[in-house]
Amino acid sequence: MKVGGVHYRTVWMEGPAVRMINQHLIPHRFEIIDLPTHRDTAEAIRTMIVRGAGAIGAAAGYGMAQVALEAPDDERFSQYVAQGAETLRQTRPTAQDLFYAIDRVLGGIVAASSPVAAREEAVAIAGRLADENAAAGEAIGRLGADLLADGARVLTHCNAGWLAFVDWGSALAPIYMAARQGKRLFVYADETRPRCQGARLTAWELCGEGIPHAIIADNAAGHLMRRGQVDAVIVGSDRIAANGDVANKIGTYEKAVVAHENGVPFYVAAPESTIDWESPDGDAIPIEERSEDEVLYVEGLSDAGELCRVRLGPAETRALNPAFDVTPARYVTAIITQRGIAAPSELSRWAPPSR
Numbered sequence: 638m639k640v641g642g643v644h645y646r647t648v649w650m651e652g653p654a655v656r657m658i659n660q661h662l663i664p665h666r667f668e669i670i671d672l673p674t675h676r677d678t679a680e681a682i683r684t685m686i687v688r689g690a691g692a693i694g695a696a697a698g699y700g701m702a703q704v705a706l707e708a709p710d711d712e713r714f715s716q717y718v719a720q721g722a723e724t725l726r727q728t729r730p731t732a733q734d735l736f737y738a739i740d741r742v743l744g745g746i747v748a749a750s751s752p753v754a755a756r757e758e759a760v761a762i763a764g765r766l767a768d769e770n771a772a773a774g775e776a777i778g779r780l781g782a783d784l785l786a787d788g789a790r791v792l793t794h795c796n797a798g799w800l801a802f803v804d805w806g807s808a809l810a811p812i813y814m815a816a817r818q819g820k821r822l823f824v825y826a827d828e829t830r831p832r833c834q835g836a837r838l839t840a841w842e843l844c845g846e847g848i849p850h851a852i853i854a855d856n857a858a859g860h861l862m863r864r865g866q867v868d869a870v871i872v873g874s875d876r877i878a879a880n881g882d883v884a885n886k887i888g889t890y891e892k893a894v895v896a897h898e899n900g901v902p903f904y905v906a907a908p909e910s911t912i913d914w915e916s917p918d919g920d921a922i923p924i925e926e927r928s929e930d931e932v933l934y935v936e937g938l939s940d941a942g943e944l945c946r947v948r949l950g951p952a953e954t955r956a957l958n959p960a961f962d963v964t965p966a967r968y969v970t971a972i973i974t975q976r977g978i979a980a981p982s983e984l985s986r987w988a989p990p991s992r
């Protein structure tokens with residue numbers, strides 16, 4: 638997508654360095670950050686300089702390419718690669734795309750006949766993963782746009798736009814595609830406490846695309862749905878279990894229940910790489926717990942134009958911060974992948990042949 642008329646991907650590789658948009662600073666500043674080693678890339682994933690399932694998958698793929706480039710050219714090669722993969726695996730636990738990308742690049746490294754061939758293969762696979770990610774978003778956009786009528790009012794939670802992928806996004810891709818087809822849409826962007834990906838990132842993306850929208854407080858969605866002001870909900874996903882249960886940003890579950898109660902279609906948009914065929918249902922999906930500071934503080938721009946953070950609660954109050962929740966499949970109207978649109982109960986038609 639474009640920023641100031643220039644096409645950007647969220648994350649890419651230049652020589653041995655991984656480069657990415659620094660998402661901590663959006664919407665207030667636009668900066669690219671350089672990550673010279675796989676440890677820097679892992680730290681950027683852990684601290685959410687890059688975030689969103691698809692984007693951290695692509696970043697982890699490039700991180701694995703860095704591992705192969707850095708590994709010593711002798712008998713220590715395999716051990717360095719295994720340790721590097723483990724460092725990247727330990728960054729964040731919920732997003733399936735992270736593990737999918739690490740395993741794909743690792744598979745190429747292990748199958749190569751020499752360290753030199755392994756390096757070439759790792760860089761090539763990481764690049765392919767990023768291209769596949771962008772292409773999946775575009776295909777999801779094309780398929781999902783047909784679900785949105787001219788004039789539709791769409792609610793989304795968190796950020797599953799192009800910043801959460803390499804390009805296009807998942808939940809926002811159908812909105813971008815429908816808007817390009819000339820449909821007039823209005824988007825309600827849940828602010829998405831505690832890190833406010835909706836207020837900061839989704840709103841910034843929608844501004845860039847010129848799509849009319851409003852940020853709403855997280856607890857306003859039920860009110861709007863009950864009053865008939867929402868025609869569809871589209872969210873992304875961090876991991877989809879084999880039975881169609883969906884893990885996504887905390888707060889998604891309650892939006893799905895309220896949508897169901899009010900007869901509003903609830904769509905989940907995600908590439909196939911987000912489906913975890915090894916998790917039979919949502920209970921098997923690991924849910925990340927993050928720092929209580931994300932709840933106790935808010936970050937933003939002061940009236941003086943400085944980035945700052947302020948504390949919300951009393952100094953002695955503690956907080957809980959589960960980062961994701963699971964929406965049972967029965968609340969999901971359909972899942973949109975790059976291969977088609979299916980009810981959760983039909984997901985198995987895309988299962989790999991080995992299953």
Ligand code: MRU
Pocket residue numbers: 688689690691794795796797798801802807834872873874875885886887960
């Ligand atoms: O914690 P984050 O920002 O990495 O969370 C991931 C998400 O952005 C959302 O859960 C999103 O809806 C799905 S990821 C495309």
